Amino acid sequence: MKAIFPITLLASLISASTFAASYSAPQPLVAPSEFKGVHGLAVDHQDRLLAGSVVGNSIYQVSPESGEVSTVIGPDHGQADDIAIGPNGEMAWTGFYSGQVLYRENDDAPIRVLAEGKPGINSIAFNQQTGKLFASQVFLGDALWEIDVKGESEPRLIKKDMGGFNGFEVGKDGWVYGPLWFKGEVVKINPVDGEMETVADGFGTPAAVNFDSKGNLYVVDTLSGQLMRVDIATGDTELVAELDTALDNLAIDAQDRIYVSNMADNGISQVNPSTGDVRVITQGELAVPGGIALAEDGKTLYVSDVFAFRSVDTATGEVHDIRRAHGSDVEYPIAVGLGKTRLLLTSFSTGTLHVIDRDGHSTIRIIHGLNAPSDAIELPDGSIVVSELASGSLAQLSGAELDNKRTLADGLQGPVQMILGQDGKIYLTEAAGFLTRVDPASGEVKRVAEGLLMPEGLAQTADGDFVIAESAAQRLIRLNVETGERITLAENLPIGFPAGPGMPPSGIPTGVAVAADGTVYFTSDVDNGLYKIELEPAGN
Incomplete structure (x- = not known):
């Protein structure tokens, strides 16, 4: 668990005020957690497990062993619904709200915008043989595009109105394999002419697919919370592991270990495809x-x-x-x-x-x-x-x-x-x-x-x-509207995370509630915790 955001309390309050009182220092009622919803996953050529967060506006590195999380690319370029690693280690990712496809050749290279004006740009993958890059729009659009990695030409439309072509992968045959979110199917699309064929069906809400080194295709179903294995020749499916609902994406490393993200739990789990055993790497409440x-x-x-x-x-x-x-x-x-x-x-x-x-x-x-x-x-x-x-x-x-x-x-x-x-x-x-x-x-x-x-x-x-939570000042104040008098209840709070591209100015709002006994509750958009501040008895 990471350290709780440092919090300080105003030392003195206005004793003459009609609402003069003493408050305890804020304490976590629900502990903080990493990410802000976790989505796309990828394992790069350095064996780093990378995770993207749209609301968090960042790409993170996650240790599969310890669960430690660090930021690789933060705001404002890090908004990532999905992440793809190319054949030479290059990385591309999608800004769902910003409508951008972003790219860099290596850690030291500048970040470039390869495409923009694509709201709902969602999944992304490279052809590992040719280096060609593909990206799809889902929810705010419904299309599959080829993206020029040199940024010299506009994206080429491959196919549209498919039914929500979400977390996809390019097969060794050059076809693009992926789920149709709204149709409960896994399909493959020929990127040359847009021809589409059904590979398997009968899913609830398939969210993403990925191939292992042996050519097995794995699918996460966000509605059922299941990880499935699909025989692409016959369409037969096999249950690998029962997880929880709200699954978003998966990645498979060189040892064929499977990593699955869960947006509702701020969680990433590792699944053994042979046994179905699940190990939680990191998770929040x-x-x-x-x-x-x-x-x-x-x-x-x-x-x-x-x-x-x-x-x-x-x-x-x-x-x-x-x-x-x-x-x-x-x-x-x-x-x-x-x-x-x-x-x-x-x-x-x-x-x-x-x-x-x-x-x-x-x-x-x-x-x-x-x-x-x-x-x-x-x-x-x-x-x-x-x-x-x-x-x-x-x-x-x-x-x-x-x-x-x-x-x-x-x-x-x-x-x-x-x-x-x-x-x-x-x-x-x-x-x-x-x-x-x-x-x-x-x-x-x-x-x-x-x-x-x-x-x-x-x-x-x-x-x-x-x-009132003043997020730009990272404080809570108490206000008497009749007199205009206001005091600070607590400051230097973990609130006021900057809104990412495409988000409203307030971003994720800090919630506030007050109990009859004066206890104040507030949410954190910085560390995802829930805190309380208790009104101390008179004389303390």
Whole structure:
């Protein structure tokens, strides 16, 4: 486990303040972990195991023996959904949100952009005989391209509308083998003319394939959490290992040891293909924690974890999975709102509001087509207000199907997190530096505080003050909107990870919640931990 980010507490608070109090130093409720969701894997010619993270905007080196992780390429060039190693040791990778294919010939060579303007550029692989490079778009596009490694010509379209040609590999026959994410098949494509043939089918959601030195093809199925071996001549499949859902990619080293990544667990495991034995190399309890919401009894903290939706026992720190990406219907949640009987998940990347029953955790409704929603709250009348980053507005959804949509307020400058205040008004943070109040009856917008440094997470204390995460200043403050008085609760916090290309300005928002006893909880977008700050008894 890496060292916890250094945290210091303000030594003195304003004794004359109506909210003067002492807080303990922040302590981890859920321990930090590596990565920020882990995706593409590769083993290079130096036998280094490399791992990519889109949200982490970095490429990492991972020790298979110790699990130690170090950064090889960090922000802003490291955004990597997949990584490929060429026949001469050259490396290429894909920036999913940036839409770029990046490349360098060796560790000391400059990084070059080989292609851009390809949103959702996802998987990438070299032909080991010819050195030709191929890359595919998935989710934000659906196409396979040949990329000129010299950067002298535009990418050549090989085929489009295949069904989500994800983590692929070039076979010794020169065909490109890969999974069709949305069709449950493994196919091969002739890069010369785009001819496509089915190799095997019957998968749930196949995410990636790779060949070993003997020509065996291995497939990871993210829906089932299985690693399978495929006979490419017959299409027969054989179960190799049972893992967990949310698998993303795999790599095979020169000794035919298989490495598998899991985005929901920030995990990489090593699989023995002969025995099916699995050894965890590195893993975390949370993936990319963002917005949080605390149940009324203070015992359960809900965490929107981007690649999962989870709950945390505030007494023990025990983490429970409610949904896992690609093993369920959850869609990259960035925030969670707490209604009387419903949980409200929002995803800016998929434009989704996901409404879940609080008791049985069944899906009530999934609404698509929102403009990069950043948070959602429930009003007393049962309607739901969603903050939209892309439109700078609050959208109110009503009706039995939540299909009546109207603009409640607009002109907002980067709405991030939102709560329903004790006075019945809506309060939200704006990335431009505001704490803003909106009247849900009239839609009137009033900025009640300004000059905040990238405010994100927001919560209200029992006595009506607001706790705000200023991510650009790496601190939590407590604010009285009536007097304008504000104090720092804790500073030098592990928050404020820079947003990568294609991400909103706030990146992954720091979530904040406050319990009735004054305990403050916050998430870290730097080390992926969940922390608490306790209010110390008077006189301490």
